[in-house]
Amino acid sequence: MIRLLRIARREYLAYIRTPGFWLSLLLLPVGISTIFFAPMAVSRATPTPRIAILDFTGKHLKPQVVAAVNPPGAPPQAVIVPDPPRPFADPIDARTRLQPYLRGQRLLPGGGRLDAAAIIRPAGAGVAVDFWSRDIAASDLAQTVSGAVGDAIRRDRLRALGINPTTLAQVESLAPTVSLYSPKAATGKVELKDRLPTLAGLAMGVLLLMVVLTGAGMLLNSVMEEKTSRIIEVLLSSASVPEIMGGKIIGVAAVTGTILAFWMSIAAVIIAVRSPETAGDLVGVFLEHGHWAYFALYFIGGYLMFATLYVTIGAFCETSREAQTLLGPMMIIMTMPAVFMTQGASHPDAPLLRVLTWIPLFTPFMMAARIASDPPLWEIASTSALMFAVTALELWVAVPAFKAGALATGRFDVRLFFSTLARRRAS
Amino acid sequence: MEAALAVEGVTKRYGAFTAVDDLSFTLGAGKILGFLGPNGAGKTTTVRMILGLVAPTAGRVKVLGESDPARVRDRIGFLPEERGLYRRMTPVRAIAFLASLKGLSTAEGRRRARELLAENGLGDFADKPIKSLSKGMAQKVQILSTLAHRPELVILDEPFSGLDPANQQALEDLIRGIAARGATVIFSTHVMQHAERLCDQVLLMARGRKVFDGTVDAARASAPRTLLLEGRFDASAMADLPGIVDVTSELLEPDGVRVSAALERGAPAQDALREAFARGLDIRRFELREPHLHDAFLVLTGGVPE
Numbered sequence: 001m002i003r004l005l006r007i008a009r010r011e012y013l014a015y016i017r018t019p020g021f022w023l024s025l026l027l028l029p030v031g032i033s034t035i036f037f038a039p040m041a042v043s044r045a046t047p048t049p050r051i052a053i054l055d056f057t058g059k060h061l062k063p064q065v066v067a068a069v070n071p072p073g074a075p076p077q078a079v080i081v082p083d084p085p086r087p088f089a090d091p092i093d094a095r096t097r098l099q100p101y102l103r104g105q106r107l108l109p110g111g112g113r114l115d116a117a118a119i120i121r122p123a124g125a126g127v128a129v130d131f132w133s134r135d136i137a138a139s140d141l142a143q144t145v146s147g148a149v150g151d152a153i154r155r156d157r158l159r160a161l162g163i164n165p166t167t168l169a170q171v172e173s174l175a176p177t178v179s180l181y182s183p184k185a186a187t188g189k190v191e192l193k194d195r196l197p198t199l200a201g202l203a204m205g206v207l208l209l210m211v212v213l214t215g216a217g218m219l220l221n222s223v224m225e226e227k228t229s230r231i232i233e234v235l236l237s238s239a240s241v242p243e244i245m246g247g248k249i250i251g252v253a254a255v256t257g258t259i260l261a262f263w264m265s266i267a268a269v270i271i272a273v274r275s276p277e278t279a280g281d282l283v284g285v286f287l288e289h290g291h292w293a294y295f296a297l298y299f300i301g302g303y304l305m306f307a308t309l310y311v312t313i314g315a316f317c318e319t320s321r322e323a324q325t326l327l328g329p330m331m332i333i334m335t336m337p338a339v340f341m342t343q344g345a346s347h348p349d350a351p352l353l354r355v356l357t358w359i360p361l362f363t364p365f366m367m368a369a370r371i372a373s374d375p376p377l378w379e380i381a382s383t384s385a386l387m388f389a390v391t392a393l394e395l396w397v398a399v400p401a402f403k404a405g406a407l408a409t410g411r412f413d414v415r416l417f418f419s420t421l422a423r424r425r426a427s
Numbered sequence: 428m429e430a431a432l433a434v435e436g437v438t439k440r441y442g443a444f445t446a447v448d449d450l451s452f453t454l455g456a457g458k459i460l461g462f463l464g465p466n467g468a469g470k471t472t473t474v475r476m477i478l479g480l481v482a483p484t485a486g487r488v489k490v491l492g493e494s495d496p497a498r499v500r501d502r503i504g505f506l507p508e509e510r511g512l513y514r515r516m517t518p519v520r521a522i523a524f525l526a527s528l529k530g531l532s533t534a535e536g537r538r539r540a541r542e543l544l545a546e547n548g549l550g551d552f553a554d555k556p557i558k559s560l561s562k563g564m565a566q567k568v569q570i571l572s573t574l575a576h577r578p579e580l581v582i583l584d585e586p587f588s589g590l591d592p593a594n595q596q597a598l599e600d601l602i603r604g605i606a607a608r609g610a611t612v613i614f615s616t617h618v619m620q621h622a623e624r625l626c627d628q629v630l631l632m633a634r635g636r637k638v639f640d641g642t643v644d645a646a647r648a649s650a651p652r653t654l655l656l657e658g659r660f661d662a663s664a665m666a667d668l669p670g671i672v673d674v675t676s677e678l679l680e681p682d683g684v685r686v687s688a689a690l691e692r693g694a695p696a697q698d699a700l701r702e703a704f705a706r707g708l709d710i711r712r713f714e715l716r717e718p719h720l721h722d723a724f725l726v727l728t729g730g731v732p733e
Contacts, residue, residue, distance in 0.1 A: 006527045014515065229511025234572075237478045237505040238528035240497065407480060 003239040007247025049115035051078040056121040068148030091121040197372030205368035216310040223314030302364025312398040315405030337365035348373030360390040431456040431611035437486035446472040448635040461622030462615040464632035501530040504578035514558040529576035583614040619720040633728040650718035651689040660708040670694025
């Protein structure tokens, strides 16, 4: 046991002393911060666009468009500039004359350039909006303008039909009060608190997938490095195979655990500061329904199952190219739970998802995502038992396979790999 | 006194291939054994059976009095061939880690690591990453990592390969030192001079079978002594001299010949020399050469190429 812990300690220290570990540690918080704050920063750094609104309809639509672009009590979406020097004979003339301003060849009379222009013109019995912009990708402003024009012409039509403005305003403000109810909700009415178990389950499934993917890569590289340098032979002459495999698996679990603990601590602090009530509910989700025990069960089972597989594969490989040939099919298998987990959270009792839960490689991910829907206890117990039985069988086969792979030389030998497994089964 | 190592009728088969065939030998405590043989002779498989890494198909191995090598792994030091170390670790940490797997505390492992590194001229590199060390230094560190826990049995697979002559000499001294403190040493090598200088016992293997087990002198005795003669005479005249069993010759510049005549086992060289002079052969130089271990190796292994 002490050898196992010493191997685990070396493995842990070897990783936390690398720059890659610190990059991994900081990457997610920095990435998430970037996703949240980058659009805001870009928005703040970008000047408010200057738009000219030319109304050729004669229906006085411009004031309503201006009100939509610059709503009271909200940041302006654009600065409405005075119309460039008139007269414009028609919309086509206006379009032609505005081109030098939009291209930046001319400045507006008060100084400054023109970023966009909305030419509102008659089109048959209706109205058309020609939206010109220096930025081809800018569509928000165009949608605001077209929405405002649409609302305005609908109001005009309704007024023309004899509906007075007060009634119109009342009609526009009509909307139902929608409430969601479910027998699974604590009070009957579905609130964020009731959705938290589902979200937590999905988050746990995703976390497990991340742990497995990052941990598997580390384990594979670690064993490959030791095999290539023949240190593995020294280890085998100093410790038993279960001690070596166990030490590596625990050491890498500690590395990924450290990273996860750091990430989750940051998330917990943010949730606790921004919404203490949600933080309390979240703690309740894990404690009250005993979900923490299920998550722990699936974490241990899932990690052990995949880690054992990757350690054993690593013992048969001497180069990353050899490892890649084996990792390819594994990665395809690993993407399946990622695809179905989100479905598991929204349709936990779908027949296909229930079938997938019975495949031991998918059990930890699918059950983590489905656990919030309180699947029957017999299903939890049976799928968990099957998962641990397969893991035990895998360990039983992996111990001699690891030794055979570690002592073999040359490139990966498929026949040796499977004959070792077959020999163990036969014995 | 009980043998440090006893191998009794050990056979290892992989399917139809026999890697080691009915091997038996014993090695006394404190002795140095040279494990010799061409590639594919079964040396590595035998070492792995001694270490308990692979189980024999037949026979048994008793290491330090135990029939299960796993029980005495803390008392064994092992250096594999084509070795390497954790490149990002420092020598002190690497040695201390491997020693900790042999039962030493990490603190004691570090203390002994510093001691060993200082004794072997690597004190200044104790805390530098191994990847920054020269190849020779790194190999030395790994050899030291097999010794930090003061093993009773040390197994070194090709320990001299990759070392420069000065470091080879230092390693020879180190091996003598290990034996001097009472530990048993087994090392495999392709360089016969090391075995000749160091070993109390040599074990020669070829094609999985033992072809010789005994002292260096006994091994050398299995090869013929050679009578070297130089002069101006007909080399074919040497063939029928008393005690001569084989003759090879080469021409010398500007004239003359050098003859290498193998002597029959136990045949005195004087008889052949006396007859040669009696026949009036123009011999200008003669020398009796005792066989080296290399000669014995070729004879005993049947000249199996390495």
